[in-house]
Amino acid sequence: MSDAERQARVDLAACYRLVAERGWGDLIYTHVSLAVPDEPGRFLINPFGLTFDEVTASTLVKITIDGDIVGDTPYEVNATGFAIHGAVHAARADARCVMHLHNEAAVAVSMLKDGLLPLSQHALRFYRDLAYHRYDGLALTDGEKARLVEDLGQRRAMLLHNHGSLVAGRTVAEAFCLMDMLDKACRMQLAAQATGAELVLPPPDVCEKTFRQLTADLEPEGELEWPALLRRLDRVCPDYRR
Template sequence: MSGHEISIDYGEIRLPGISREEWVARVQLAACYRIFAHLGWTELIYNHITLRVPGPERHFLINPFGLHYSEVCASNLIKIDLDGNKLSTSNYPVNPAGLAPHSTVHRHIDNAHCVMHTHTTSGLAVACLRDGLSMTNFYAAQLSGRIAYHDFEGITVNADEGSRMLKSMDGKPVLILRNHGLLAWGETLPQAFAYLWTAQRACDIQVAAQALGPLIPIPDPVLEQCARVSLQFDPAYGAGVDGFNALVRQIDKIDQSYRL
């Protein structure tokens, strides 16, 4: 390994008829599901992380609806097209509430190769606040200018919400779904994770700080400086790869079955 590369032992392909490139994507995504479980970013069998399969087609991988994140592995991820049609064999369905927002982003944002959505307690709490994420802490400041909001329209099963969601996003990598949760996308899986992790930490700090008293505002020039020099999103500095690798090493100490 040299530079900023994902440090996973991908092993042998365990599914017939798939490319090495798809297997690599499967192992990376399965590792990410285990990382979410390790961090407590789970919601029973709900929520999703999706990753595009390398190639000209807009196919992507999604978790089987019915498995906990700790049960997801490379071989049981489901490959689907943008309309939710299964392209790999699975006894599990695909959750339509997960398909709508993820397929919208994958379909319309060319460089959105990975999309993540969570319902964490502090993330959803901030999403329920009238003013949303407050630019009053170290992590929020790094996301200045990178956050968008989308009003709640109910459970996301209606395809026609997609155009309104895209308009709300306006190309920004972090979307706070009001009354609902957090969504982030990236050109790579580690970059999407870096955006989501930063947003999650910002929400954690805000919820804790608001319980103690008034928040200290950060001046606009300082917010601009924080966003400009926050390099963990920048491909030139790995775009989150090193942090992702550190978490993969933690998962490998616990359970390496995600590679199966």
């Protein structure tokens, strides 16, 4: 494999380990997918049947946009689970890394009629950058895939009502750091709402200003954080690189 693909595998395996560390996993379900560098229409995804803390660079499976396996591997993939990812990858060339999770805080906020409120600085990162998608059951039809892509638009993050979360990153680092921020925003909101006290929301002009400040840098987010996260993984579970 190319050096670029090898690095992509290491980054994606690291992302799976970090998701496991955060407690965002759902047994063997949900996925993080990544476009293979210099191979249009090819993506890397986790083997179906492994928990996220078992994923390594070499166990990741290469697939087509339709979920068909490319090359030799002893592993299977959850082609149905890739349907959401494939729809986003096909519609958004910038969405090189798509993360769809059932993290509990995000699912809980997706159940609320008003969704994510601009209560915290973390939440304000998504003030104009968070989409919502209506729940329509387990089966993802062509019609629903089109509706999901339309709902997402050009935003980086989405809450799927009664279901989960999704982020579309230009890099693995950006996808992970966006999900980390979204999850924290959801947990902070739920903690505040659990007190039953009156909530303090910043005025709309402050929300707009803060969102612009937090998104002013046009480079992918997470570039400074990612090397630090990898250094920590190298200390505690270096086998992800295998």
